[in-house]
Amino acid sequence: MNHVLIAAMSEAGETAESLAVQAEVDPKTAQRWVNPGRTPRPRQRAAVAALLGRSVEDLWPDVLKRREPVWFRRWADIEHEALVLRWFELAWVPGLLQTEAYARATLAGEALSGDAVDELAAARVARQAILRRDPPPLLVAILDEGVLRRTLGGDRALMREQCEHLAACAELPSVQVHIVPESAGMYPGLGGPFILADMPDGARVAHVDGQARAQIIEAAAEVATLDRRWARISGEALPRAQSLELIRKAALTWT
Secondary structure (H helix, E strand, O other): OOHHHHHHHHHHOOOHHHHHHHHOOOHHHHHHOOOOOOOOOHHHHHHHHHHHOOOHHHHOOOHHHHHOOHHHHHHHHHHHHOOEEEEEEOOOOOHHHOOHHHHHHHOOOOOOOHHHHHHHHHHHHHHHHHHHOOOOOEEEEEEEHHHHHOOOOOOHHHHHHHHHHHHHHHOOOOEEEEEEOHHHOOOHHHHOOEEEEEOOOOOEEEEEOOOOOOEEEOOHHHHHHHHHHHHHHHHHOOOHHHHHHHHHHHHHHOO
16 A cells, blocks of 8 residues: 555545545546555646645655656766755756746657657656755756746646746745846857756766757866856856846736
């Protein structure tokens, strides 16, 4: 039996029947979720976790290992152990700060089945549990202002929700979000996104995304190059309070 799920349902005052109604599934389906090895579909997992005030990882601890793409698992482990994550994004909201709807939108146009999109989006959102653990890592995210102005197919509600969520995350003590304003013009971040992770043993590791594949970089000289680039990018970014104000204004433009 999934005793963690049963306890969470009891604490939240929920039953299989009440979860079924809210998750829009058959009651018999919801009743099976307490059985070993039975997990909801990705969209229902996220909904149930939110209803119970738990993370997907808490309720179904094996699901991420089964659902994450094999090529991404090593970085997911690094991300989970890191003390500090410094993340620059040129085109997207960082994965740890995305809503599920936004995560799904970033996968639009890829050669993926509906189920695969569900799995990938749910796994990405589930990674955000590290921001709620005790203690959480320090996440410092720098975004190009263009990220706040770009949506999918004119979906204004999608970006309003995402900007509001980003603003809420930016108020967390362990999260700092900075925006590089459009007025910065050309700056080193135009070379592309990257992440720097500071590990408990003092090691520093980087993740660099690309059109064909992502790379994990451990060579000290290459990490140092990215560190210098981070310093130059952060010099172009607005302070935390001004960045938060800009994010909130962006949310209003999508209403």
